[in-house]
Amino acid sequence: MMTINVGVLMAVIVVLRLRRRTQARSRVEERNTAFIVLTLGIVIAPTPLGQGIFNVLKQLVSGVSQAGT
Template sequence: MMTINVGVLLAVVVVMRLRRRTQARSRVEERNTAFFVLALGIVIAPTPLGQGIFNLIHQLVTGVSQAGT
């Protein structure tokens, strides 16, 4: 029996969609790509990788915010 990780599948779909030329995309295709990226973020968020990315972005934003004051 073969299993497919949903996060990996969504990542492959996002990469394939983003490789297309920008001029060839319609608004519907761009909306679908945004939906896939959002779904990938929701799937990755509760994982240790997602938490690490969140912590990294949080530290970056905090540093930029403190540097601006």
């Protein structure tokens, strides 16, 4: 039996969609890509990988905001 991780599958779809030329995209296609990316973020968020990415981004934003003040 073979299982497919939904997050990995969606990441592959996002990469394939973003490799296309910008001029060749319609508004509907751009909306669909944005929806897929948003859904990928929701799928990844509760995982340990998502929490790690969140912590790194939180530290980066904290460092940038402290450097600005």
